[in-house]
Amino acid sequence: MMAGLRKHGRGCDMFPSDPLQAPLWTVLASLTHARRMLEVGCGHGYTAAVMASAGGPDCHVDTIEGDPHHAELAEQAFLQRGLSRRIRVLRGRGQSVLPKLKGRYDVVFLDGDWREYPSYIPHLRRLTRPGSIIVTANLNPLFGGWGGRLPGKPAIQSYLTRLVRDPHFRTYVVPGEWHSISVRV
Ligand SMILES: C[S@@+](CC[C@H](N)C(=O)[O-])C[C@H]1O[C@@H](n2cnc3c(N)ncnc32)[C@H](O)[C@@H]1O
Numbered sequence: 001m002m003a004g005l006r007k008h009g010r011g012c013d014m015f016p017s018d019p020l021q022a023p024l025w026t027v028l029a030s031l032t033h034a035r036r037m038l039e040v041g042c043g044h045g046y047t048a049a050v051m052a053s054a055g056g057p058d059c060h061v062d063t064i065e066g067d068p069h070h071a072e073l074a075e076q077a078f079l080q081r082g083l084s085r086r087i088r089v090l091r092g093r094g095q096s097v098l099p100k101l102k103g104r105y106d107v108v109f110l111d112g113d114w115r116e117y118p119s120y121i122p123h124l125r126r127l128t129r130p131g132s133i134i135v136t137a138n139l140n141p142l143f144g145g146w147g148g149r150l151p152g153k154p155a156i157q158s159y160l161t162r163l164v165r166d167p168h169f170r171t172y173v174v175p176g177e178w179h180s181i182s183v184r185v
Pocket residue numbers: 013014015016017039040041042043044045046047048064065066067070092093094095111112113116
């Protein structure tokens with residue numbers, strides 16, 4: 001595993017996505033002919049690197065990270081992998097950075113603090129085009145996953161309810177995995 005993708009200490013609460021999910025990004029990149037992808041919750045850069053590789057040499061990834069140490073480790077990892085030109089790490093929390101972004105993304109991955117998700121919805125609309133795909137991770141707390149003691153269930157419920165009712169999206173929640181997959185219509 002490349003340096004930077006590991007946890008950096010016992011207190012680190014960074015959980016990279018399961019490598020079994022890696023082919024998902026190839027499927028989504030092909031489906032959307034992706035040129036721009038966006039991630040909230042870069043961690044140490046594992047999925048951003050997978051997304052960039054899946055999209056090929058003309059695809060760029062913007063990835064938002066709220067922890068400066070994680071952002072630093074991710075940038076080192078991208079440099080080592082020759083991906084720095086195509087992956088931009090945007091420092092700050094999703095709710096502060098998303099309003100500053102412009103243009104349209106073909107694929108969006110939400111993998112940070114789920115309590116912010118409801119505030120992302122106007123930006124998901126603004127930053128996508130018909131056919132864009134949004135994958136939302138970390139829905140487990142609503143469904144009793146991860147021990148069921150985590151805070152923020154009402155935020156996930158509010159996010160999913162609004163997303164499902166929003167005429168701009170069609171959404172499917174993957175049972176067991178508790179990710180949602182939405183297409184912008
Ligand atoms: C589950 S890890 C991300 C793993 C990464 N997506 C991957 O698969 O390799 C969550 C990361 O999101 C960051 N984070 C949590 N909430 C955030 C937020 N609201 N905005 C930006 N980053 C956030 C954490 O610091 C942590 O590095």
